[in-house]
Amino acid sequence: MPLLEDGRLRPDDWTHVEDEAPLPEGPAIVSLARLRAEAASLAGRNAPLGVALPPETQPEEIAPFLDRLALIAVKMPKSKDGRAFTQIRALREHHGFAGEIRAAGHILPDQYAMLLRCGVTTVEVPEGTKPETWARSRDTIRIAYQAAQGADRPLSLLRRKLELA
Amino acid sequence: MNALTPPQYARTYRYDEIDREFLQERIAEFRGQVERRLAGELTEDEFKPLRLMNGLYLQLHAYMLRVAIPYGLLNSAQLRQLGKIARRWDRGFGHFTTRQNIQFNWTKLEDVPAMLEALAEVDMHAIQTSGNCIRNTTTDEYAGASPDEVVDPRVYAEILRQWSTLHPEFTWLPRKFKIAITGAPHDRVAAQVHDVGVLAKRNERGEVGFEVHAGGGLGRTPIIARKLRDWVPEAEFLAYMEAVLRVYNALGQRDNIYKARIKILVRDLGDEFTQMVEREYERMPRDKYRLDPEIVAAIAAHFAPPPFAALDDQPLPEDPEFRQWAEASVRAHKKPGYASVTISLKPIGGIPGDASAEQMEAVADLAERHSFGEIRVTHVQNLVLPHVRQEDLHALWQGLRAAGLATPNIGLISDIIACPGMDYCALATARSIPIAQRISERFASLDRQHDIGECFINISGCINACGHHHVAHIGILGVDKRGEEVYQITLGGSATNDAAIGELIGPAFSYDAVVDAVETLITTYIAHRAAGERFIDTYRRIGVMPFKDALYAPA
Numbered sequence: 001m002p003l004l005e006d007g008r009l010r011p012d013d014w015t016h017v018e019d020e021a022p023l024p025e026g027p028a029i030v031s032l033a034r035l036r037a038e039a040a041s042l043a044g045r046n047a048p049l050g051v052a053l054p055p056e057t058q059p060e061e062i063a064p065f066l067d068r069l070a071l072i073a074v075k076m077p078k079s080k081d082g083r084a085f086t087q088i089r090a091l092r093e094h095h096g097f098a099g100e101i102r103a104a105g106h107i108l109p110d111q112y113a114m115l116l117r118c119g120v121t122t123v124e125v126p127e128g129t130k131p132e133t134w135a136r137s138r139d140t141i142r143i144a145y146q147a148a149q150g151a152d153r154p155l156s157l158l159r160r161k162l163e164l165a
Numbered sequence: 166m167n168a169l170t171p172p173q174y175a176r177t178y179r180y181d182e183i184d185r186e187f188l189q190e191r192i193a194e195f196r197g198q199v200e201r202r203l204a205g206e207l208t209e210d211e212f213k214p215l216r217l218m219n220g221l222y223l224q225l226h227a228y229m230l231r232v233a234i235p236y237g238l239l240n241s242a243q244l245r246q247l248g249k250i251a252r253r254w255d256r257g258f259g260h261f262t263t264r265q266n267i268q269f270n271w272t273k274l275e276d277v278p279a280m281l282e283a284l285a286e287v288d289m290h291a292i293q294t295s296g297n298c299i300r301n302t303t304t305d306e307y308a309g310a311s312p313d314e315v316v317d318p319r320v321y322a323e324i325l326r327q328w329s330t331l332h333p334e335f336t337w338l339p340r341k342f343k344i345a346i347t348g349a350p351h352d353r354v355a356a357q358v359h360d361v362g363v364l365a366k367r368n369e370r371g372e373v374g375f376e377v378h379a380g381g382g383l384g385r386t387p388i389i390a391r392k393l394r395d396w397v398p399e400a401e402f403l404a405y406m407e408a409v410l411r412v413y414n415a416l417g418q419r420d421n422i423y424k425a426r427i428k429i430l431v432r433d434l435g436d437e438f439t440q441m442v443e444r445e446y447e448r449m450p451r452d453k454y455r456l457d458p459e460i461v462a463a464i465a466a467h468f469a470p471p472p473f474a475a476l477d478d479q480p481l482p483e484d485p486e487f488r489q490w491a492e493a494s495v496r497a498h499k500k501p502g503y504a505s506v507t508i509s510l511k512p513i514g515g516i517p518g519d520a521s522a523e524q525m526e527a528v529a530d531l532a533e534r535h536s537f538g539e540i541r542v543t544h545v546q547n548l549v550l551p552h553v554r555q556e557d558l559h560a561l562w563q564g565l566r567a568a569g570l571a572t573p574n575i576g577l578i579s580d581i582i583a584c585p586g587m588d589y590c591a592l593a594t595a596r597s598i599p600i601a602q603r604i605s606e607r608f609a610s611l612d613r614q615h616d617i618g619e620c621f622i623n624i625s626g627c628i629n630a631c632g633h634h635h636v637a638h639i640g641i642l643g644v645d646k647r648g649e650e651v652y653q654i655t656l657g658g659s660a661t662n663d664a665a666i667g668e669l670i671g672p673a674f675s676y677d678a679v680v681d682a683v684e685t686l687i688t689t690y691i692a693h694r695a696a697g698e699r700f701i702d703t704y705r706r707i708g709v710m711p712f713k714d715a716l717y718a719p720a
Contacts, residue, residue, distance in 0.1 A: 085336075108211055136197070141331065142190065
């Protein structure tokens with residue numbers, strides 16, 4: 001599946017790995033169940049490790065593993081299901097997670113700017129997606145009334161013209 | 166000054182260039198979304214939440230555009246522009262809602278961009294008037310005027326407006342989210358039946374803080390809110406609101422639309438919900454969310470008192486008809502010599518909340534002449550001129566009468582809240598507007614209405630309860646029973662400090678019989694009332710049985 005970063009498509013080095021499948025050599029995204037079950041052996045791998053965080057799981061539950069994780073994939077089962085926004089913000093704000101946060105599932109270009117403001121890095125987009133639509137959507141509204149992740153100045157409604165990335 | 170310039174002393178929030186630029190960006194975004202929908206890049210399912218968050222509904226006969234009136238505040242230029250929109254793009258009417266907004270019920274899709282442009286000319290929009298996001302915050306229609314006000318709620322309602330506008334985390338919530346805020350000890354905003362109800366108050370040092378309630382609501386599961394905190398300091402207001410929304414966004418139900426409001430989560434978790442909010446609040450980087458006193462002061466400057474004259478209270482002229490109107494419509498003001506005036510949008514036999522383009526223009530003119538150009542929309546679907554000189558009241562009344570806006574029935578039995586019902590709404594299962602019209606015609610005699618005294622009748626045309634029937638003294642709910650519209654009656658509800666959900670009195674009444682049933686309730690009240698008792702007082706004293714007996718006694 002194509003991967004979007006900074007409004008452009010880029011190659012994806014990561015592989016989503018089924019629970020029963022052997023781990024590949026390179027960067028791998030495993031399920032939360034597998035992360036828990038095989039924590040010790042996964043920690044011994046040399047290649048980067050990622051986990052898929054289900055929408056109903058609170059980020060606290062993966063806190064013990066965060067220092068070993070290079071990527072967390074959140075999922076939006078439907079574009080209307082916005083739990084991922086809170087997960088992403090919590091991973092950045094409460095857990096200080098600095099690795100890649102990737103959003104997957106049913107996501108609209110119209111949600112891209114908000115995902116970025118919550119702290120997302122990359123978005124898995126459908127085959128044939130026009131990245132220009134996502135870039136344009138991100139850039140249409142450049143004014144925000146609230147502070148965002150990565151813009152750590154105090155909330156200011158007056159000094160509020162925050163240029164989006 | 167042209168027609169679009171707000172009058173100098175009208176205390177609505179004044180947009181700066183950033184606010185205007187934001188609005189233009191938002192219109193451009195919506196135009197792009199419409200284009201992508203037309204090009205097939207967005208499915209109707211994907212497009213729907215995007216158009217809803219721009220206020221555009223698809224109703225029974227047409228699109229409906231719901232325009233935001235932030236916390237019910239308008240200046241005369243804005244109201245005049247709404248009149249122009251009603252004339253040009255609707256059928257000459259607008260409909261004021263219980264959320265202090267206005268709806269245009271006969272909107273054509275192709276006209277929407279032009280309507281949004283016309284709104285933007287007077288710093289208005291339709292953002293977040295629908296969709297599963299934080300909606301327009303509502304507040305006290307007498308803010309800045311009422312003698313009992315402790316804190317001006319407009320300041321914090323505007324802060325909430327800015328904070329919640331396109332909030333990156335809270336725009337795709339499980340369900341819609343409605344906040345009401347009051348700054349007076351007498352709750353005029355129905356705080357306890359909102360997703361979040363805020364009571365702004367002061368401590369003994371005079372500092373502002375907030376009592377926060379959450380999880381109230383009407384709809385098919387009416388619930389009175391739970392108090393989360395007695396005191397949130399002003400500086401922590403947004404941090405605490407963030408914490409409430411975070412817990413709800415993470416844990417609110419997503420699989421069943423009827424269980425997705427925060428009230429269900431709060432009811433199910435009970436005190437655990439409060440604890441979760443507190444834990445989230447404790448761990449937040451609070452500096453980042455702190456509400457700087459300088460910001461509060463800068464917002465408060467938008468709502469500074471207009472230049473009131475030093476006046477004395479005046480006796481009202483001896484004119485019986487005027488006196489009857491004044492008794493219902495005029496309210497005490499905190500400044501001597503001034504009064505607040507409620508304008509009834511409930512003429513006998515009319516559609517509750519409707520105003521014609523000409524009426525909007527007339528009210529705009531009268532507001533400029535008599536109330537610093539300022540108008541409020543009430544959650545009971547009326548209008549208010551907040552700051553009128555008592556010496557001008559008689560002239561104002563004559564002006565209102567000429568515009569068909571002087572029905573002296575505020576707070577009386579024909580001051581009915583009604584949802585659009587099956588005449589407009591795609592969700593409704595019964596008509597509500599004609600029931601309101603028939604009740605108001607039945608009690609057309611104003612002398613009789615004044616004799617009956619304060620009595621709130623609210624009518625909903627389906628179980629979603631947009632007509633707030635649960636919190637009426639007499640609530641009427643229209644439902645579909647095997648293809649026939651029937652009406653259930655509840656008694657004893659209240660939307661104020663003593664908030665209560667009305668009690669279902671018995672089997673439903675037919676469309677034809679429901680007005681007789683209301684009359685029976687009223688004659689029963691008259692027969693039992695003690696001196697000075699309102700309907701609700703008598704009901705509370707004697708209970709439901711006498712009313713039940715009167716309604717269901719064998720003939």
